[in-house]
Amino acid sequence: MTTKLFGEPIVRREDARLIVGRGRYLDDIGHFALGVAFVRSPHANARIIDIDVSGAVDIDGVHAIYTYEDLDGPMAQPLPVLIPHPDLTAPRTGYALANGSVSHVGEPIVMVVADDRYLAEDAAERIAVEYEFRTPVVGVEAAERAEHAVHEDIPDNVAARLVQEFGNVGAALRDAPHTVSFTQTIERSASMPLEGKGVHARWDAVDESLRVYSSTQTSTSVRAAIAIKLDLSVDRVEVIAPDVGGGFGVKIVHPWPEELLVPWAAIRLGREVKWAEDRREHFISSAHERGQLQRITAGYDDEGRLLALDAHILHDHGAYTPYGIVVPIITSTQLLGPYRLANYRCQVDSMYTNTVIVTPYRGAGRPQGCFAMERTMDRIADELGLDRAKVREINLIRADEFPWDHHLMFQDGRPLIYDSGDYPSMLTKLRELVGWEDFEARRAAAAARGRWLGIGMALYVEGTGVGPYEGGHVQVLPSGKVLVSTGLTSQGQGHETAFAQVVAQELGVPIEDIEVHTGDTRRFAYAVGTFASRAAVMSGNAVALAAQAVRAKALRIAAEVLEVDVADLDIVDGVVGVRGDPGAVLPLASIAVLSNPLRYAFDEASKAATQFARFASDEQPPVADDDEPGLEGRDYYSPVRSTFASGAHAVIVEVDPGTCAVTIEKYAVVHDCGRLINPRIVEGQIHGGVAQGVGGALYEVMAYDDMGQLQNASFMDFLMPYVSEVPQRIDIGHQETPSPLNPLGIKGAGEAGVIPGSAAIAAALEDALGIRITQMPLGPSQLFDLIRAAGDGHADHTFNHARRSQEESA
Amino acid sequence: MSLIEEQFTVSLSVNGTTRPVTVPARRLLSDAIRHDLELTGTHVGCEHGVCGACTVLLDGAPVRSCLMFAVQAEGHAITTVEGLADANGRLHPVQEAFRDCHGLQCGFCTPGFLTTIAAALEEYEPGADVSDEEAREIVGGNLCRCTGYQNIVKAVGRAQEIRTERAGRADGDAATSAGR
């Protein structure tokens, strides 16, 4: 019997090569390729007066030096606005190489191609650029003041004003028994994969074709972009995402200047060319996210029911808008979380600043939306002296109210309708898991030790599996090997395992026979990409459908050969058998041979398919009108709209009054991503997400000074969590509410772990200290300042006091 | 104009094989291993000594190959992730443990963790207990952006268990052959 594989925590198949050093990442390819270095802008806002390359051109081993002047045709045009939107009224993108001005530190100005990277960097250092310096705009408040402009023709620094609205917020706030208003900020962070970006290109002059390897989250779309920008027919371009050392969003942006320039140079020079980003380049010329300032007003009743919410958000999108306003859209829609709300208005002003671009980083605007809503819930509870869990509970959408239509448009241009979930039961599980009810005893015990303990929670809903589509191809080879391909890419999510589990189950073959390929346009040319927790939902369902097609064909052929009815057949362990007749069997490998009528035989097995040996009837053509040779199937999954996963995190923090160091005492997660393909992989995704959430809540900032210089552009100064910073244990509870929208009933899981981190930790710190927390992240020194500013009375601060007295009277 | 620097030919002994490389003085050991010797299992995540992805063993002790020049490595025995498995291709306990415990996702940081942990476990006799706290200490200087370290810590303990199991089996084998 084929063992059940869907839902099993099997070990990952990709690990076999990765643990022995046989992965193949971008910089592992092309040892003899020419190396590339860029002259990047040292200024945040400047006009380029002159570029003097005379000190570098004649260096032996330097093959080319390119500036904007060298770019031709579409390459000389601005980079594309990937996701246009009617509200994005003033989009702006850079050029592959700066065209007369620069808008952030790190923007590429000159490309140097040399024998190797060392020499390319030496040459780049000898290139002199003269600038006319302009005052940079740093931070959304400076952008809003608009005393200076990032782009001269956009004087207000506003790229987009996005308004999401239903009900009548103005009237509802006027009529509400209570209102609360507050302002809070959330800092920038970044995806920061351990492997930076990188591109390798090789031009085949005989074949007139281009092969590009890119450390990307979307090889098909990079291919389309390269074809258009380099004026090549798309069939002449192949793009492959090799093993990718993490993405988390930054590698979904494309085409990066380097993704165009490297192949462009490879064609011009007729040489293999490679660029592998170094860490500083990644900090100053890739992408960041998160930075927002939120002004919130909420109206509520005596029981804590949220009646109206008005949010005005300033979103810092950096110098350009290549990825449109996807992050603002997600923040303003996912802000709603698991709650019912009748009156809502969210305005996001997407602002230009002279800093690195902002594009999705795991969570993609959701952590900020969650921060807004969950902190609102905490405020309401505090103002009313109610338990924070109770206030949430009374506002939750109930399990029998799905589908729940928010009457807004989501990031996929489709209505924001929650498909399924059970939020009340999730909250109940969370309270149990973290020990919400018993916390006061714990707090008292810690206080006796001289430590401040606090608890906080945050809930979220995450739209996952956004369209438009993904496809899958499944082919059984005459050897019995089953090839599975899907176009989207992998960056560590275990796709080779998860998709193999799906196909093994659907087709009835041993998983050992399956080989999965992702992100290779030679194998599958139609795809969207890996982002928005979509891979399992989209490609999982696509390969399932393709496997079903193969199964149907295999059974049809087997029925003919074995002269039985299809209904009597089953496939187990890669062999078709007749129910009740153990002797009548036909391996899929043999069916694969028979599926392809042959004239020529090459071995014993293939003889069975030749024209004098075939079983087929004399009256039928060897390949029927509605058939095709080969045992393979291709299908696509295209959902009507996103499926909505949900989760709830609770955290207990301990603050050392002396050092203000924060320790996470307990971290509890309840997670609902529908049916799980592989619980082990899902838990790994949660672990990683939680660590990034902790990083975002306590450590990671992009420390820009007023001049737009990133002061901490290295791993020495940008504090990414080591093991010592993450919770020692993460308690996870799964809840499985299948999605009705897709055949497998799955929802995405990739981003979930990171979304509520800042909100939950802020709430816990607030609870521990009795001091309002209105900014994240918070390190020990900021906490120290906050405590000092609050004075001695902080532990009796009104809201905290209100909550405790309520508990005492209960 | 020529910037070509003086070249040095050094013998690098990596995973038991000694090979000459000709490099300028400033060539990083990480680049020599990856690009001159084409052993690309060793990864580079920061090139400033912080992430640990480039960790190799120099005479058995973990070093960051991005902080050394290739010319400095002459006369030392280097072990990279490709050299952790034994001569028969049997995985090192820590490699097996990482697979068993889902200690890796993208796998980019993994070679640095594997070499670091392999060296640290040499300090423990098979059978000795490696506590979670000690495990966290062992991996405390390496960055991973994917796993949140939970399963990496588990893998350290599991690796020690595997060492113990193997030692037990080896003892058993020894006892059996001695009895014959």
Ligand code: FES
């Ligand atoms: S690459 Fe050597 S420590 Fe990061």
Ligand code: FES
């Ligand atoms: S597994 Fe990706 S960085 Fe560690």
